[in-house]
Amino acid sequence: MKLSQRALEIQASPIRKLMPHAVAAKKRGIKIYHLNIGQPDIPTPQPMLDAYHSFSDKVLAYGPSQGLDIYRQGLVEYYAKCGIQLAENEIIVTTAGSEAITFAMMVVCGVGDEILVPEPFYTNYNGFATMAGITLKPVTTFAETGFQLPSDAEIEARVTPRTKAIMVCNPGNPTGTVYSREDIFRIAAIAKKHGLYVISDEVYREFLYEGLSHTSIMHVPDFEENAILVDSVSKRYSACGARIGCIASKNKPLMEAALKFAQARLCPPTVDQLAANACVPLADEFFVPLIAEYQARRDLVYDALMQIPGVVCVKPQGAFYILVKLPVADCEDFVTWLLNEFSIDGETVMGAPAEGFYATPGLGRNEMRLAYVLNKDDLAKAMHIFAKGFEAYKKLSS
């Protein structure tokens, strides 16, 4: 029995594909510090957990396809606090950011159409594009320049008649790169010039360091028809298991079409929406210490990396990832080796090899993404193991 072309083509998750080695290591009694996956250790806010505990409906019923009214009202309030003016009918609640991305891609692209995306990019964009028969056209960025955007000319050179959108992730996964106000306005101008949408993945909106402020695609004036926001509560509230996100746009026909996609799958999960809604009132008292904690973690990981000779990495200013270029031939081999062959006092560390974050074949092979989602003590141990492991690995291969 044959499988479909897309089933053969779809990429295995580079974040999860080395998990069998991790499982085997654990079976041998090895403790692994997981820097490979963006699963925060921060406790989920109590009001969110309380919402699960106090769910009192007798029937766990379908909600509206566009999301529960009460939560869409909550999102209007949340976005207003971010300087983003949205009306309820400009928001559709989705099953996590994943579904928001799928809807955005499918609404703007037919089969064979193209989306420009700065690479390295969030690897699962590949999966969604494969499912939808869309081609992602990478605009390569580099560790040496902190994965900042190239010139207009370099971006525009990738536009073809089949290009329908530019997709950005700001702050960036896997890079931690933050686009400035100028960058976002520049992308919008390019999109406008070529009649493209911008799909802006802003799930790390709050994760900006050193007092930087976030520029949303929704902040660009006179860009209502082009701007599509995709979002998720997963990282913001340490609630990855809730699977609640949204898609938002002021483009009415686009949202009407997105609603039809949403109707096909009936609705996002009901109780999880109520739980997400309980987080809407969270403000500075929640985010300020959270961001301070992540900034300290970033500094710790970055400083540790800087001790390793030959490492290339510009200090990232957002999200909770560092994409680092290492003086090795193949980071997948290095990560696998760390899991299979190396440990200190029964402990080792796992990162995500970066090749899967690139669309251009061969790129990223000597890069690795580290997620600083552990407490500082654990991170310090993890980075010690990483540095020692690197030293040993280099000796082996030299």
Added chain:
Amino acid sequence: MKLSQRALEIQASPIRKLMPHAVAAKKRGIKIYHLNIGQPDIPTPQPMLDAYHSFSDKVLAYGPSQGLDIYRQGLVEYYAKCGIQLAENEIIVTTAGSEAITFAMMVVCGVGDEILVPEPFYTNYNGFATMAGITLKPVTTFAETGFQLPSDAEIEARVTPRTKAIMVCNPGNPTGTVYSREDIFRIAAIAKKHGLYVISDEVYREFLYEGLSHTSIMHVPDFEENAILVDSVSKRYSACGARIGCIASKNKPLMEAALKFAQARLCPPTVDQLAANACVPLADEFFVPLIAEYQARRDLVYDALMQIPGVVCVKPQGAFYILVKLPVADCEDFVTWLLNEFSIDGETVMGAPAEGFYATPGLGRNEMRLAYVLNKDDLAKAMHIFAKGFEAYKKLSS
């Protein structure tokens, strides 16, 4: 700004598209008996609600892409009780039946491939097919013969080189039709002969009346490579808002590919899986009275319909729908009229016009789906209004 072809093509939900008329009626103070949507009124089992209340993790984390181990073990146990032998790694938990259908379609069909499906069929198959660039090829069935399958020859006449699967829903939404063991084995034989998969939507498995027993596609011997089961807890446990389903197959490469699709969207909702798992022990003491209640409701609705002259309907034996052919030109017009123009003592009734359940243009226009998901008192009132409304509508149009 242009939208994609699939955004222009995707069908609006025929179940939900008349909702604005319902909203307007409610604003005028009219009470509506909703027979248009399969939202059961049966209380969600207490163990399921308790699972939400007792969630005690500190961090609401990502689960595995294939679903929580504990819940997959629960599903193995549940299916064993249904006479379906599945191992844990033959099951992937999905975000409702919707996602299971999407994964199944995408794994077996490339863009432009075809799936045979008896029509009328669950309307949202259309949406998933449009998203994936798949063509649904209808095999028409008829109210006069209780929407039973046509001959092998008629089914096989629709097979082309692009046909990859036959999709069935058993018991059927929107028809309530139950396929016998002979039917299921016959479909399997046709599939085997032409090298096709069978995607079997069995979300109404327990909803069989008069002591009928259910034949699953997984019961067919020597069909492991071809059989794909899609399922959901929504109807079974009156838990439509939980959004938990699964896809299951003994075809290893197929499940490996499905897992890659699953990895792209990371995981299904965590707490909802725990809630679904709490339902696994539910057995006869839960289902026997439930099924008796639905059978009584079916009888009530069917008997009321039989009082209406010119109605065509064979008593359905499963699910909780009746698809009825009415002596009117256009059921959408009739439903709209019931909402906008008709009421008895401030109450009216809403059904789902059936045209959207057909892929063949023009079919189903004089048919309507009624979901018997209300208690018997409400159903009796609803059917009284339906009959009186029908009488008045016929007078108007004659």
